[in-house]
Amino acid sequence: MHAIGIDIGGTKIAGAVVDTFGTIVRQSRVPTPAGDVTALEDAVVAMITELADGTESVAVGVAAAGFIDASQSVVYYAPNIDWRNEPFREKLEARVSMPVIIENDANAAGWAEFRFGAGRLVSDMCMLTIGTGVGGAIVASDTLFRGGFGAGAELGHVRLVPGGLPCGCGQRGCLEQYGSGRALMRMAGEIADGGGIGLGLARVREERGKLDGRGVGDLIAADDPGALAALKQLGGWIGQGCASLAAVLDPQLFVFGGGVAAAGERLLEPVRRAFVEHLPAQGYHPEPEFAIAELVNDAGVVGAADLARVWVQRRG
Numbered sequence: 001m002h003a004i005g006i007d008i009g010g011t012k013i014a015g016a017v018v019d020t021f022g023t024i025v026r027q028s029r030v031p032t033p034a035g036d037v038t039a040l041e042d043a044v045v046a047m048i049t050e051l052a053d054g055t056e057s058v059a060v061g062v063a064a065a066g067f068i069d070a071s072q073s074v075v076y077y078a079p080n081i082d083w084r085n086e087p088f089r090e091k092l093e094a095r096v097s098m099p100v101i102i103e104n105d106a107n108a109a110g111w112a113e114f115r116f117g118a119g120r121l122v123s124d125m126c127m128l129t130i131g132t133g134v135g136g137a138i139v140a141s142d143t144l145f146r147g148g149f150g151a152g153a154e155l156g157h158v159r160l161v162p163g164g165l166p167c168g169c170g171q172r173g174c175l176e177q178y179g180s181g182r183a184l185m186r187m188a189g190e191i192a193d194g195g196g197i198g199l200g201l202a203r204v205r206e207e208r209g210k211l212d213g214r215g216v217g218d219l220i221a222a223d224d225p226g227a228l229a230a231l232k233q234l235g236g237w238i239g240q241g242c243a244s245l246a247a248v249l250d251p252q253l254f255v256f257g258g259g260v261a262a263a264g265e266r267l268l269e270p271v272r273r274a275f276v277e278h279l280p281a282q283g284y285h286p287e288p289e290f291a292i293a294e295l296v297n298d299a300g301v302v303g304a305a306d307l308a309r310v311w312v313q314r315r316g
Contacts, residue, residue: 005305022116061308110137112303239274257293
């Protein structure tokens with residue numbers, strides 16, 4: 001029982017035909033015409049048509065960044081595309097011969113990890129995607145949590161520091177400003193400015209003209225003390241955020257995806273330490289496991305496809 005998953009990113013549209021085991025059997029990729037919503041719709045329809053040819057797919061799941069309504073039909077708001085109250089599901093179903101659902105991209109990735117990746121052995125899981133920002137997904141009692149209006153699990157915008165750094169969401173002190181890839185670059189820059197353990201970071205900044213994810217990531221992999229100190233700061237903030245989330249959600253597992261998660265255990269170690277330090281009822285509250293996401297770049301299309309398949313099965 002195949003389904004098609006489409007993941008619309010800011011720079012590329014990825015698509016795949018996915019089987020019931022989460023295995024990709026056919027895939028495609030094209031640039032995202034983000035500035036032209038008509039061209040974007042045409043590109044998605046063309047990709048669905050191409051992938052559906054000869055596969056007997058039963059449904060299409062489309063993942064995109066932004067707020068999606070509870071019926072998985074309308075994109076309230078998308079940060080990278082000019083969508084405002086966009087009835088994207090209706091438009092696609094008018095042009096393709098299959099049922100379509102629309103899903104938040106972090107939800108789709110989290111569902112993929114729950115079904116086929118790091119979370120496949122638990123019933124309650126929380127995933128944080130640590131990239132330029134911080135995305136989130138929650139699975140509770142084997143069910144993807146969307147909230148009453150469909151816009152739940154925006155974990156990157158949980159308030160971490162009252163009156164803290166300004167966030168793109170319009171508020172201050174959000175987890176995204178302290179636990180994201182962008183935050184890691186800021187922390188690394190501050191350490192580079194201080195000399196001492198920051199000399200390696202300062203050298204890379206001078207060579208490259210700025211500190212970027214690849215440069216800092218290479219230094220982390222090489223156990224550079226300044227880069228590891230920045231990662232420790234980042235992990236400390238993430239661990240604090242997870243402790244607050246655990247008080248509400250009580251997950252069995254936290255999963256971390258996104259570019260920063262490539263640091264693996266170097267990231268998880270300070271996350272775990274800070275989590276325990278800030279956990280309510282410390283010593284008595286059950287402690288979850290912490291893991292790195294397994295599906296990496298395929299999570300969006302796999303999760304979107306599987307959610308579409310599940311939707312069709314439940315509909316009967």
